[in-house]
Structures are given as C-alpha cells and as structure tokens.
Amino acid sequence: MSGTDIAAVAALDAADSLAPMRQRFVLPEGLVYLDGNSLGALPVGTAARLREVVEDQWGKSLIGGWNMHGWVAASRRVGARIAPLIGAPDDCVVVADSTSVNLYKLIVAALKAKPERRVVVSEPGNFPTDLYMAAGAAWTMSGIEVRTAPADRIVEAIEDDVALVLLTHVHYKTGRKHDMAGITRAAHDRGALVLWDLSHSAGAVAVDLEGCDADLAVGCGYKYLNGGPGAPAFLYVAQRHHASLRSPLSGWFGHAAPFAFRDDYAPSPDISRFLCGTPPILGIAALDEGVSVFADVDRDRLWDKSQALCSLFIKLMDERCAVFGFELVTARDPTARGSHVSYAHRNAHPICQALIANGVVGDFRAPDVLRLGFTPLYTRFADVWAAVETIERIMAQGEWDRPEHHVRAAVT
Ligand SMILES: Cc1ncc(COP(=O)(O)O)c(C=O)c1O
Incomplete structure (x- = not known):
C-alpha cells in the first residue's frame, strides 16, 4: 500500500x-498548535481592541461607557454573533458567566419547570463540571436524582420521571458526537427537556439548535471561539421557554428593569433573564474579537x-x-x-x-x-x-x- x-x-x-x-x-x-479545543489562539485584532476598550472607552468615558459604548447591551450583542454558529435565532443567545455557572442556572430552571419529575439523566464520563453542577443542583433542591446511562443507552434511560437530559454534544475526551436531533426528539416524546453542552462544538462543527428543536444549551468562549483564557461563556434558551423558565441566580442584570432599583425581583421577559451580575466588559470585548473572525467565513x-x-x-x-x-x-x-x-x-x-x-x-x-x-x-x-x-x-x-x-x- x-x-x-x-x-x-x-x-x-x-x-x-x-x-x-x-x-x-x-x-x-x-509551533504546531493542536489545542484550540482547550484554549483558542489569539486573534490578531484582540490586543488593539482591548487597548481601545481600556484606554479610550474605560479611560476616557468612565461610567458613561455603559451607555456611550453600548456596554450594557454587550452580552446580548455578542450572543447574537455566536447565534449563527450554533443554528440559533439572534435573540436566544446571551454571553454570561462561565459554562459551569450557566449549567447550574439552566439545570435548576429546567427542574423547576417540571416539578412533577425528579431526575436528571446524563452519561458517566461526561465533562466533570456538567456532572458536578447537576449534583450541585440536586443538593440545592431536595429529592433530585442524577442518573447516568452509557452514551448508547441514553434514550432508554429517559423514563417518565426524567425532567432533563444533560449531555455534551461532542465528548471532551473521545470526540464522539451525539445525535442531537434524535435524542432531543426522544426526550420530547417522553416529556423531558434537553440541555446541550456545546463547548467542543461551537465554532468547529455544524450545530443546528433550532433545526433540532433544542431547548437549552451552554458553551465555552475560550475554545474554538477564541475569546481568551477564562473568556465568558454563552447560553441558549429556545424562544418558547423564555417566559416560563427562570434562573435561580436572580441577579439584577436579569431583572426586567435593573435600573428601577425595585425591592422585588421581576425577571426580564426575554433572554436577558438568564443574566446575573454586571457583565465583564473586557472579557466580552475579547470574545467579540474571537467571534468576529467567523463573520465572513x-x-x-x-x-x-x-x-x-x-x-x-x-x-x-x-x-x-x-x-x-x-x-x-x-x-x-x-x-x-x-x-x-x-x-x-x-x-x-x-x-x-x-x-x-x-x-x-x-x-x-x-x-x-x-x-x-x-x-x-x-x-x-x-x-x-x-x-x-x-x-x-x-x-x-x-x-x-x-x-x-x-x-x-x-x-x-
Ligand atoms: C464540555 C465542557 N464543559 C464545560 C467546561 C468548563 O467550563 P467553564 O470552565 O467555563 O466552567 C469544559 C472545559 O474544558 C468542557 O470541556
């Protein structure tokens, strides 16, 4: 041969x-860099962009930057730029927190939306933080069970007591890719929601959240999206769940009117309800540069x-x-x-x-x-x-x- x-x-x-x-x-x-799935490479534009945000925006506009430079809308704006990479509508993706924190927010939101069901199904050997955050959600809410089933037995494991299926689309270790459409359909047939971790998918493989009728998704900003070490993550919530799902981390940036400074929490009617605290503007600016490289591709x-x-x-x-x-x-x-x-x-x-x-x-x-x-x-x-x-x-x-x-x- x-x-x-x-x-x-x-x-x-x-x-x-x-x-x-x-x-x-x-x-x-x-250098032969084959680690963009752990930490993406530095985009050429990022250093100048950060210099601009630090020196021109923060340095000169100070607090006025929130309005003048659109910082207040940055989480939504960059979320909308990630959306086409994962087959999502622009208004269903937001940049926020870390993937771990976003997992927690969406796991609890899903469990609360299905109070008659008590089980989260995942797979053994899923990325540890996914399992840890599910365990953390189970610890916070009483009576929740995290059940694991091997990758090829997931569909059978979705019984009537399952509220949420929690899977990483592309497995961090083996690289195996789940059938997003098939598993989502099977979960819906049994009355469960599905949360997809797209950390090893977004920016590297085709993802069609809307086409798969997906409910929820999260993913890292520092891998294929090239947002830099510790970049903020993203989350997706399908439009049909915006009114009914709520984040347990009810911080003021998720409020319908954060600057009304009311005592009572009223979640924003849109995807912003899944924000928590003040967005990290420098991190989001770097992520924006990373994501903008995909614009003409x-x-x-x-x-x-x-x-x-x-x-x-x-x-x-x-x-x-x-x-x-x-x-x-x-x-x-x-x-x-x-x-x-x-x-x-x-x-x-x-x-x-x-x-x-x-x-x-x-x-x-x-x-x-x-x-x-x-x-x-x-x-x-x-x-x-x-x-x-x-x-x-x-x-x-x-x-x-x-x-x-x-x-x-x-x-x-
Ligand atoms: C599949 C998957 N999910 C989540 C994470 C961790 O996300 P974070 O550190 O942003 O919480 C990683 C990190 O490598 C990962 O591979």
Missing part, C-alpha cells in the same frame, strides 16, 4: 479556501475542513504509527465525531510532554488519552503532517521516555 505523501498534503493546503484565515491569528513560528467549508483535518490525521497515524500501540478512541466516521481526535496509550502523558517539547501542542487527558484538536480556522494540513511525523520520531527514537517528560504539571 502506498502511503500519503507530503505533496498530496501540500495540495490540500493549496486548495483550501480557508487558508488565509490563519493570518487572522497570532501563532508562534514553527463559509461555515459549510469550515465544518468540512474540520472533518478533513481529522480524517487526514487518522489516516497518517494508521500509515505511520500503527506499530506504537496507539488505540483510536474517536470515531472513524466523520459524521460521528467532533473536531478533535484522541488515542489511548499507556504512556500518553510522557508522549504528550515529548510532543510539546518538540513544538506539537496537544493535551493529555487522564488516565491515558492523548487528544489533538484541529481548529479549522487556522490549522493547516501541513500541521497534521508535521504532528504525525513528530509522533513517529519520538516513538521510534524513544524520546518520549526521557525523565523530564514524566513530570506532571498542575494543568495537563
């Missing part, structure tokens, strides 16, 4: 209509490129690294996965460290997964080639086994 050669890979880059998008990011020369091409990058990586790993004991844990079928590819390997941690030392940045996820993310906006097919070449070299030469690569840092 003749393998893929570098000329074929170069031809993919040459034919890539999205290739110029890479210039919109600051990426260190020579052909989204179908973006989703196709993400699949093509992952497929090329798997193919090259098959061709060149099959002898090194990597076990593919991500689906081969492009329609069943997100935009990252994971391999289980008993030495995944030192292998990941050796890759980073050789300029290929991915993640290790305990206990044994090497995870590489392919951000279609700025990853080149040549990066995929370079990554596999580096993996082959550090494995063949035993470089992964150097003592320094076995040291564990706080963040993996």
Whole structure:
C-alpha cells in the first residue's frame, strides 16, 4: 500500500479556501498548535481592541461607557454573533458567566419547570463540571436524582420521571458526537427537556439548535471561539421557554428593569433573564474579537475542513504509527465525531510532554488519552503532517521516555 505523501498534503493546503484565515491569528513560528479545543489562539485584532476598550472607552468615558459604548447591551450583542454558529435565532443567545455557572442556572430552571419529575439523566464520563453542577443542583433542591446511562443507552434511560437530559454534544475526551436531533426528539416524546453542552462544538462543527428543536444549551468562549483564557461563556434558551423558565441566580442584570432599583425581583421577559451580575466588559470585548473572525467565513467549508483535518490525521497515524500501540478512541466516521481526535496509550502523558517539547501542542487527558484538536480556522494540513511525523520520531527514537517528560504539571 502506498502511503500519503507530503505533496498530496501540500495540495490540500493549496486548495483550501480557508487558508488565509490563519493570518487572522497570532501563532508562534514553527509551533504546531493542536489545542484550540482547550484554549483558542489569539486573534490578531484582540490586543488593539482591548487597548481601545481600556484606554479610550474605560479611560476616557468612565461610567458613561455603559451607555456611550453600548456596554450594557454587550452580552446580548455578542450572543447574537455566536447565534449563527450554533443554528440559533439572534435573540436566544446571551454571553454570561462561565459554562459551569450557566449549567447550574439552566439545570435548576429546567427542574423547576417540571416539578412533577425528579431526575436528571446524563452519561458517566461526561465533562466533570456538567456532572458536578447537576449534583450541585440536586443538593440545592431536595429529592433530585442524577442518573447516568452509557452514551448508547441514553434514550432508554429517559423514563417518565426524567425532567432533563444533560449531555455534551461532542465528548471532551473521545470526540464522539451525539445525535442531537434524535435524542432531543426522544426526550420530547417522553416529556423531558434537553440541555446541550456545546463547548467542543461551537465554532468547529455544524450545530443546528433550532433545526433540532433544542431547548437549552451552554458553551465555552475560550475554545474554538477564541475569546481568551477564562473568556465568558454563552447560553441558549429556545424562544418558547423564555417566559416560563427562570434562573435561580436572580441577579439584577436579569431583572426586567435593573435600573428601577425595585425591592422585588421581576425577571426580564426575554433572554436577558438568564443574566446575573454586571457583565465583564473586557472579557466580552475579547470574545467579540474571537467571534468576529467567523463573520465572513463559509461555515459549510469550515465544518468540512474540520472533518478533513481529522480524517487526514487518522489516516497518517494508521500509515505511520500503527506499530506504537496507539488505540483510536474517536470515531472513524466523520459524521460521528467532533473536531478533535484522541488515542489511548499507556504512556500518553510522557508522549504528550515529548510532543510539546518538540513544538506539537496537544493535551493529555487522564488516565491515558492523548487528544489533538484541529481548529479549522487556522490549522493547516501541513500541521497534521508535521504532528504525525513528530509522533513517529519520538516513538521510534524513544524520546518520549526521557525523565523530564514524566513530570506532571498542575494543568495537563
Ligand atoms: C464540555 C465542557 N464543559 C464545560 C467546561 C468548563 O467550563 P467553564 O470552565 O467555563 O466552567 C469544559 C472545559 O474544558 C468542557 O470541556
């Protein structure tokens, strides 16, 4: 069997209509960055934008900035810019808080909306914060049970006592993608709501919340949306739930009239009711820059490129690294996965460290997964080639086994 050669890979880059998008990011020369699914790269425009918001807006307008520079509407404005990336109407998405906090708000809102039902269904091995926040909601409200079922048994687990199904659309570790339309339909048939965590989907794979009749969603701003470390997150609530669902964190920014300063809480009639406190204007400005990079992009091409990058990586790993004991844990079928590819390997941690030392940045996820993310906006097919070449070299030469690569840092 003749393998893929570098000329074929170069031809993919040459034919890539999205290739110029890479210039919109600051990426260190020579670095193969395959971690945009953990922390997206810095957009070229972000530093100047932050300087403007700090020096010109905050520095010169001070408190007047809330009206003069539209800070007060920033959560809604940037939410509306995220909306087309997740198939949502503009007025159903808002930027707020962290993904964890948004999970809590929407889990409790859903449970309160279905008082005759007491169960949240999720899957074992879901991203920990999703399970932790569900447990926190169960602790706050008495009598709630969090029930887990394996990914392929979720639909069967939606019994008559289930109020909410809580799932991550693209699994953070395996990359497996749930059938959003099918699970949402099954949940609705049984009278339950569904909350989708889109942290590993938004900006990387096609999502059609409205087309799937989804109820609720949340997602990170710092991954594929390139909002920067600790960027605020987003949340989505379908229009039909705006009047009936309420956030348990009834802060003043979710009030119908925050500046009326009334004693009694009256939730805003629209998506703003899911806001809590004063929005982080600097963080939202950086997220706005990250999201604005998507404005002129052909989204179908973006989703196709993400699949093509992952497929090329798997193919090259098959061709060149099959002898090194990597076990593919991500689906081969492009329609069943997100935009990252994971391999289980008993030495995944030192292998990941050796890759980073050789300029290929991915993640290790305990206990044994090497995870590489392919951000279609700025990853080149040549990066995929370079990554596999580096993996082959550090494995063949035993470089992964150097003592320094076995040291564990706080963040993996
Ligand atoms: C699927 C998923 N949900 C939630 C989070 C955490 O969100 P936050 O730190 O904004 O609360 C992550 C972080 O990696 C994640 O992968």
